[in-house]
Structures are given as C-alpha cells and as structure tokens.
Amino acid sequence: MLNANDSFRHIGLRNRLVKEVEKKGITSKSVLEAIGRVPRHLFMDPSFVHLAYKDKAFPIGQGQTISQPYTVAFQSSLLEVTPGCKVLEIGTGSGYQAAVLAEMGVEVYSVERQRKLYEKTQTLLRKTGYKEIRLFLGDGNLGLPDEAPFDRIIVTAGAESVPAGLLVQLAVGGIMVLPVGVKSQTMIRIKRLSEDDFEQEKFGDFAFVPLLKGIVK
Numbered sequence: 001m002l003n004a005n006d007s008f009r010h011i012g013l014r015n016r017l018v019k020e021v022e023k024k025g026i027t028s029k030s031v032l033e034a035i036g037r038v039p040r041h042l043f044m045d046p047s048f049v050h051l052a053y054k055d056k057a058f059p060i061g062q063g064q065t066i067s068q069p070y071t072v073a074f075q076s077s078l079l080e081v082t083p084g085c086k087v088l089e090i091g092t093g094s095g096y097q098a099a100v101l102a103e104m105g106v107e108v109y110s111v112e113r114q115r116k117l118y119e120k121t122q123t124l125l126r127k128t129g130y131k132e133i134r135l136f137l138g139d140g141n142l143g144l145p146d147e148a149p150f151d152r153i154i155v156t157a158g159a160e161s162v163p164a165g166l167l168v169q170l171a172v173g174g175i176m177v178l179p180v181g182v183k184s185q186t187m188i189r190i191k192r193l194s195e196d197d198f199e200q201e202k203f204g205d206f207a208f209v210p211l212l213k214g215i216v217k
Helices: 010-025 030-039 045-049 069-079 098-102 115-127
Strands: 059-063 064-066 086-090 107-112 136-137 148-155 170-180 185-192 200-205
Touching: 010 069, 010 086, 030 069, 030 098, 045 059, 059 107, 069 098, 069 170, 069 185, 069 200, 086 098, 098 107, 107 115, 107 170, 115 136
Parallel strands: 086 107, 086 148, 107 136, 148 170
Antiparallel strands: 059 064, 170 185, 185 200
16 A cells, blocks of 8 residues: 555565565465565654665664564464454554554454553554554453454564463464564464364574563553
8 A cells, every 4th residue: 555655666675675585485475465565664763764674673662673574474474364364463563563464454453562652553553554453552461352262363572481361362273373482482383273272383483572461551
C-alpha cells in the first residue's frame, strides 16, 4: 500500500531487501511479497531511517528493537499462515511484524506491555493504512483469553520457557512460534495436535529482547 511517505526509491530498496532475505533461505512467496510491500522506513526511529532496508535490527525506544527483516520473515514462514487465519502476536513493538502479517491476509491481534510504545504504534498503524490490526495493552505472557482461540501465535521476545497461558489459547491444529532461552534463544515451533497433545520442533539460535511480565504505564 503506497502512501505519501513512500517512494519508488523505497520500493527499489525493499526489492533489494527481499532478494537478500531470499538468498538467506526464505522461500515462502507470500512472506517475501509481504516484506516487499511493508514500508519499513515508516516504522523506524528517525535517526535510523536511512538504514531501514538493511537486514538488521535497530532500536525503537523503550529498550525495544525493530526486528531484523530476516528474523521477521523466518518466524512468519514457520507460522505457515493462510489468508483469514486468526493470529495473536505477543510484543507489538514497532508494529512491523504485525504489518507483514496483515499483508499476508491474516486477522492480527497484537499485545504490547509498554503504554508509550503501544500508543505510538497504534497511531502509526492508522497513519500507514493498517487500521485492521487490533492492538491491546497487556501482559503478553497472559495472551488474550477473551479473544481465544487463535489459529496461530507468534512471540517476538525471548521467553525463558513456553508460557502456559499461551498454549491453552492455541486452537487444535494451530501453530505457535517463539524464541525460548535466557541469554540466547532457540526458535521453537509448537503444533497443537489435540486438546492435550503438542508437537515441538527446533529451528536454530537467535537473539531477542526478553519477554517480560506486567504492564509499563
């Protein structure tokens, strides 16, 4: 969705970024197309805008970062979403990951624990045309029980262990993707096979900001 603050130069830089992410092993056409459509520079702190289409993470304030595009693409690929999926995101941050998911045609519910970041990102998503993304201020460890179940759950911060409160909100047949660990994290994909049975897979090591409890007002 091209807006007044996007340009053909930005589109060209995104196309280059897509090729870079693809070379690193991302094969999902829907994920690559979504990365190519989201104006990442609009989600950046002004001091880092000129670096928006580098495949790197950057600070966004409040001790948080906008994730590396490859990491966003990797997690999005593991989710295996289809249009219409109901997806819960834990850790809204800049809103970039939520925007990528929205471009993939899913219904996004996103939780952010820091009020200042929540308010800033809510305004940003409206301005950039992603009004359909539903944002909530809350403790991500608890999820959104009133909106459950979810077809997919994605956690964008490092959890010390898999939050039990999120597992119960995953629909049978659903998928949850999250990084688990303390100093560094292993990317985990969990599939809910039945009410009581889960299958878990591991997909390499990553570094995320920690998943913290409570709400920062």
